[in-house]
Amino acid sequence: MNGEFYNYLPLWATLLPVLATIPLFFIERRSPMFRDFFAIAVSGLTFLTVAIMYPYIAAHGTIGVSYPQVFPPFGISFQVDLLGYLLALIASAVWFLATLYSRVYMQHEGGGNRFYPFLLLSLGGCIGVFTASDFFSLFVFFELMSLSAYVLVVHEETEAAMAAGYKYLILTLIGGLALFFGIVIAYELAGNVDIRPGHFLFTEHTRLAFVAFLSFLVGFGMKMGIFPMHVWLPDAHPVAPSPASALLSGIMLKTGAYGLLRVVFNIYGADFIQEAGWHIILLVLATITIFLGSAVAIAQPDIKRRLAYSSIGQMGYILLGIGLLTVTGLQGGIFHIFSHAVMKSTLFFAAGAIIYKTGKRRVAEMKGIGYQLPVTLACFSIASFAMIGIPPLNGFISKLLLSMGSLDAGMPFFVVLLIVSSLMNGIYYLPIVINAYFGAKPDEEKMGGWRRLFTELKPSMLIPICLLALACLIFGLFPGNFPLKWAEIIATMLIGGG
Amino acid sequence: MTHLPIIVVALYLATAFALPLLGRVKKLHTGYFSLCIATAGLVMSLLTLFYVAREGTFSYFPGDWPPPVGIELSVDWVTVLMHLTINLIGLLVLFYCIEDLSSEVRPGHETWYYTLFFLLMASLNALAMAFDMFTVFVFTEICTLAACALVAIKPKALCVEAAFKYLILSTLGSGMLLLGTSLVYMVTGHLNMGLIGQLLPQAIDLYPLNILIALGLFIIGLGIKSALFPLHTWLPDAHSSAPTPSSALLSGLVVKLFIIVVGRIIFQVFGSELFLMIPIPEVILLFATFGIFAGSLMAIAQTDIKRMLAYSSVAQVCYIYMGMALVSQTGIQGGLLHVFNHAVMKSLLFLAAGAFIYKTGIRKIEDLVGIGYRMPLTMAAFSVGALSMVGIPGFSGFISKLTLAFGALEAESPFFVVVIIISSLLNAVYYLPIVLRGFFGRPATEFQWDKLPLLIIAPVLALAVINIFFGIFPGSLQELARLAAETWLP
Amino acid sequence: MHDLVLQTVAKLIIPFIQLFGFYIIFFGHLSPGGGFAGGTIVASSFILYALAYDVQAGFKRMPRLASKWLESMGALLFVLVGFAGVAMGGSYLANHTGLLDLGEAGTLISGGFIPLLTLAVGVKVASTIISLLYHLLEEKTNV
């Protein structure tokens, strides 16, 4: 076990939340309060563990360790490069905020004894996905995350939740098995499934390679919610408790996007895909997904369902970024992974706060809610504007980059697509915001003034929302936008550097 | 040291015969006595493993008569792997027996149960190393008798009927095995597998029909006994009605040993080249594929939990057959791995299901709602088994499926990877609802813990731990299976 | 059922049947026969007795417990004798190790402990068949 301490950081970031479930299991029988704090502490610690990796990653490029004796012949190995780091960072941060948010929210929901261990378990899985250095480890953590998330989805145990959960479970399993198929083929052909820069597993355009590509696409696309595989998403995300929905939509979808990035740029390589013309598949799917997600979202009366469909549309952007195969487009895609995580988490947290406070789920009922929950709604509005792509918010940057990328690729059609879809985003987000502020006059006497309303939302719920909304602003057109810079570095590395 | 494997067999036989006498001794609990013997057996098979690892494989000739006349017992890696599986699972099931039997058999018949148990264990151990058709036949018969008796010992007409069906079909299988043996003997003049194997390539030119018929008879005969798909009709009745420990033994071990015999006949008598020349691998693959689907679909339709597990065995057995019929080293390795892993998983599932029945008397799947709140540990163990069956990474079932998938690719037939994947999904469709019903879908009341006797819960948990351990650190087991596969297909 | 002629003839013939049975057992290594056949013949004498008189009388001649003991002991003897070979340094059931005099081929005292084994088998088979018959003949079979 020699070797530098920092090489073990990815391992610890993954294992910490997983192992913490064991003490949590005993703690939660003693005191619910201690349980909540323990969970917050663990997720905070995980965030810190991820955060302190940065100097070493900046210095060494990648850090990691491998354990070939676990799961032979593949072995479990961890390795973090900048792409993995960026996603692990945002994942652990949002997770920490979600845990913080859950403290109050879950008191209302109940069943925290089951919620927290699986929240941490899925955090471990999620970090594991981003820190895995080969596809097999990635697959293992992917399954861990997906299966733990099932418990989060069915948390309320209503009829609808069980039905949605079952759909989620079966489709996740299908996705997992497709992934398994792809990995087995890759291993059989290449002899390893490592994720290393410039190390491509497939070098010939065989039918088997194409089958593997399709199964990877199905596997990761299932998680990502790409068009034909999205059917579970609008059911599963809304029924989960709001912090879990935020994580499902904000972070867990991104594991699929991350996997697809690795598949396209690390397993096959941009040139290979370009030659084979398989990126057309991605682009077609992206187009359908963007349209479908945005169009169906308009028709949704339930706010969380609307957000879920919006996620499908947004994942289409990321897929577009991957499929364009240009540096700028990819940069936009990667940056959109980051910015969508921030935006969608804000939106779900805020929607959860509304449901928590008022019990209203339907958009039509939310008239005048801005007077009741001014700060929450302000954050919601910021995130909505970011979604629509209004400058200077982060959503604008990703759309801009994606447009530039599609021009680079010589496909101006996608610029039109982006504009149209932004318009559609506007159609389904703006009514919520407008309704909230201008839909109905506040009955001030009945409400008892502004201040009382403001104090009713506890700070542990409000702070995560505010922080995330602030992130939408900061990582927009402001100087020092490090994710944007990183995205550029990563995009260059993935496409240019091979 | 070389005597160890046969000492295990002799010890078990001696115990089996001594138990009726010892049962009359007051103050001696035959169950605990049996536990000691079974532990000794497990220790001896572990010692055999270490010995073989150090000194290499060897053959044993009881009575010091060398092959053409005498009996040969081959202690190779297959044997070592199987001995470990048999004795490990047997020991854990025996733990379970001690508490459970009083609710399953007539009072006073527990000692008979242990006798039959050891008779079965002795014959299984012997079958694992039998290297001539004579020994195979003898111990096949002992095994069949003991297995039928283990089903019929439950004082219910249903069990007796199932056992009768099992016995009749098994006898049919034995008859075919013997006829096949006689056909091979007719052409080669030997009963020893190694000697037959040497002579067969010449013999096949002279009497191709005899050998083909013999191979067909072997596969059908042993296929009946190991429940290869269209010949499985006896299995669901016998395995679901039997006492729980018997179900675990039958599904976990008995069926597998006949597959091992088939494997020995295919690879050590006929040899892979001969086997590939005739279209029998394709036929087995076809049966296995149909069996995997049919077994899973039938399992989906079941309402009784033990019956569902029995149908699942039909499908799982076909995996092992598939691994062998792929005739690639990795495929065989996967098949052998699945022998071990399925033994662990299925006995885990049967014992856990038996624990539900023991405590609550519920056999219907739909009535198991909320069982996770009453018996959390047992249900957790059941979930481990179920997830392992589905093939979730981290559980041992995944490893065997992975290896089988590699085997299929190595044999250049990716179609079977798809078969494995679809069947995993089907497994999920019938296993996961039980887990979900157990834990979710009703208001989360506080735990109302129905405590189980330690001797019932301990083996269940031990099997779950073994499952997870070999799911995460399968290295040693894979190595063992690889060596065993090399014995068959160098 | 209780036929005097039958009973008298049975009484007369039973010792001879048993003698023949034991002959078959002990000369198993020299001439056709052995434990299986001999044991069955010995058992048939008991069955004859039980049929000629009645089952209860048969029980008196060969009590349940005794047949149970013999059954177990016969089988145990066989298994344990096998260990003698191991103890003498040969294989299980090895007979060439000089534990018992191998004698001259063709005489009664030859074949090492093979007569011992056939005896064990004979005892086991005889007692098993007897108890099996008793079990089936018994009026109340418990189900």
Place this chain on the structure above:
Amino acid sequence: MFETLINILSALVSNMHYLTAMLLFLIGFHTMLTHSNLIKKIIGMNIMETSVFLFFISIGYVHNASAPILDDRVAAYVNPLPSALILTGIVVAVSLTAFSLAMVVMLYKHYGTICSDQIMRLREEEQ
């Protein structure tokens, strides 16, 4: 014409044991599977097994050789190996018969019939 008949007949006679064994095997097989009476099934099982034994023994038979008993006057013995196998087989067959008969008695006690079809019907009614 006549000659071919002779040929066929002599071929039949020289293989008569095999042929009989096969015929008996089929009869036993048929009895075992098609008869619904359990005792008939058991008898069929016995016929099937003895036919296999017959087959095996006729394989071991060497023309003009004597039984495998040590004797100075005899030049050739028939193969003793099948005998050993068949001896075990006979014993096994008897024990199988005994066991299955015990089960038949138990089934009769419960269902009052020894016909498998009726038992199946009764069982379904029970459930």
Place this chain on the structure above:
Amino acid sequence: MLTALNVMMLVFLVVCAVVVARSNDLLSAVIMFAAYSLVMAIVWQQLEAPDLALTEAAMGAGVTTILLLVVISKTRRTEE
């Protein structure tokens, strides 16, 4: 001469087996089976397997028949 005897015995075996399979009376089936076993024992003796002949005579013709008879006496005699 001996061949003729053998042929006769084998034919007898087959006839016995067929009768056993066809007869409706279980008792007669059992008796025929006993005869079958006995003839089988003689055939084996003819094939120079005296061990087996002896065993078959004792086991097949003796024990099995008795067992079958006992069971028939306990259950029913005819096939329905």
